[in-house]
Amino acid sequence: MTTGNALIAQGGGPTAVINQSLVGAIIEARRHGAIKQLYGARHGVRGIVGEDLCDLARVTTAELERVARSPAAALLSTRDKPDDAYCESILRMFKKYDVRYFFYIGGNDSADTCHILSVFAQHSGYDLVILHIPKTIDNDLLVTDHCPGYGSAARFVASAFAGLALDTRALSGVYIGVVMGRHAGFLTAASALARRFEDDGPHLIYLPERPFDREQYVTQVEETVTRYGRCLVAVSEGIVDASGEPLTASLLPSEERDAHGNVQLSGTGALGDALREWIQSALHIRRVRCDTFGYLLRSFLGVVSPIDAVEAREVGAHAVRFAVGTGESGSVSIDRVGDYAVAYSLQPLTAVAGKTKQVPDAFIGDDGATITPSFLDYAKPLVGALPVYDHLPFHPVVKR
């Protein structure tokens, strides 16, 4: 059995339940004799190379439970994507602090970092067990049925659209909501999860998995307005044109790219303003509104899927168990084994690292602007029960 110190860090965008995984891992790690010191690195890999470490053994269980209920990376996060030299620095620090277990909570970029590190460690003959603890609101990791963090963010999106459906019903017109999601439309698809009545909306849902056509969009909105007197639209920020280029890229005066080479899509209203303008100029509808949800959905205080919180905790705990029990590196996967029940398994890092899962074809309607009942079956258990809203029954009075 590998014996030595362990280090935990968090990378990438925060989620509502990422700290559940952190606390799950810490509490489980304390039970295992193979783990001596338990370090936390602040700001992810940046805190490792900068030796910005803290002693997680000194945090009380009561403190941990409060942190677990708090959104956004409590160990603080980073967007750094380590290159080879960076990974060498990390490994040097691991050797210096006798770190034999590394738990990295993050998305597919973080899994990639884990993979590179594990290869480096192997080459240098250093005994190191690396566990990727998945988290991402985008739900875009391969292998796992779904990702911790998605259920809570999806709950936000569903709750927002349920209210906006009633709002648009009350005041008519067209409303467009732009939702996070670069390559995968899982979050945008969640806009339909709280829909109760056939005419509630969102009536149109555009995902990055299908090319977005401006003419078709205008036509589909027009048809919906004709039918229902209003139209509620959900759009992924990552929608692409026929050539596969993100629409936002062509709308922004200057592109901003992060360390991973990604165009910055969030934190700008440009796409929403264009989507609104196209409807207003083509259809001359008086009331056309658009909001870009942006960062609200990933750390909103109090909007948490109960099942997401439980699973995030479990994924953190299982990471430690798998690491100590098998001595193998890997990524923790949530496997759906019932309706609804899950099991946890250890998967090779290479199966997850740097790869992206998209919304499967079976979840997308033939018109490219709706989602199927299969998606609802898939996603509803992840979001948990939502408040039940209702329309006022209409008993018309005969005109005098």
Add this chain to the structure above:
Amino acid sequence: MTTGNALIAQGGGPTAVINQSLVGAIIEARRHGAIKQLYGARHGVRGIVGEDLCDLARVTTAELERVARSPAAALLSTRDKPDDAYCESILRMFKKYDVRYFFYIGGNDSADTCHILSVFAQHSGYDLVILHIPKTIDNDLLVTDHCPGYGSAARFVASAFAGLALDTRALSGVYIGVVMGRHAGFLTAASALARRFEDDGPHLIYLPERPFDREQYVTQVEETVTRYGRCLVAVSEGIVDASGEPLTASLLPSEERDAHGNVQLSGTGALGDALREWIQSALHIRRVRCDTFGYLLRSFLGVVSPIDAVEAREVGAHAVRFAVGTGESGSVSIDRVGDYAVAYSLQPLTAVAGKTKQVPDAFIGDDGATITPSFLDYAKPLVGALPVYDHLPFHPVVKR
């Protein structure tokens, strides 16, 4: 005692608890013999002149309770602001249906409609009791201590900023959130209500009550970043320049005005994009993000202040009691009589109609970019208890 039929309608923007007032009024109205038929008009005053009426007596209590818990005007709403001819039409319909009690749930524009109607009825010698039932997320009505709908929308804003504070703490940089509020900054001020730690943010809060100066804004953001390594900013969509002109008006290519002559401020990302761009170009900070909250905060499913829901119900019920009991027209006011306790009173329509309350000077810091503890004392009871978040206690490891 005035005896005849009653009519209820909802006007203006939806809120999370506007249906509590509707249901409060309906259930109370059923108890009074002075009220014969109980009509609802769909889409506010538009449904009155269009004779789009429904029979509210036929809705069951169980149905009403589900509606009460639903956000956004269940009777459907309107942005119509009746002129004299429109008011004459309404009065004609009231006579036709023997409406002697009119309950209009809305903001100060709706109160204005109530006032005009009451004058017209008096002039024509028609016995009509008109009750304005206040609602507005903006909290900008005179006389009343606060408005039903504000507490729930403020709860959304507080919850959003609490999460964004943790998010910005995890990833650093500058985050700007643009919040609804044309003339009054009550909603934007609510961004501070969930703040626990001194460095949590929002660090800067800009309201429409103080002229916004771009240079000063950049300087204040720079100072905050120097101090905390990050900056969280809350901005009202209605912020004005030194001449009193809304900043959004100068940023939009074409102005859109509603029937009330107001420039359209919501549903566009223009202000947010400018606020972000000004920081990026002046300070060269890598990570600057801005979101415009838009319409999410007024009808989000499940984010409701418990006290707001109770008071909205009470305000609806008291409107009926005051109307039948006194035979006088007026607006229902919530009067703070304890810490925290309220009473309800009937106020003249003229005290509320068409007038706007702003955030008092005592609630705004001398620097024009913060709010005072007095505001927190005022607003915290309205929002209700929020989930408690926490930072991870930091026990540093000595560098080797």
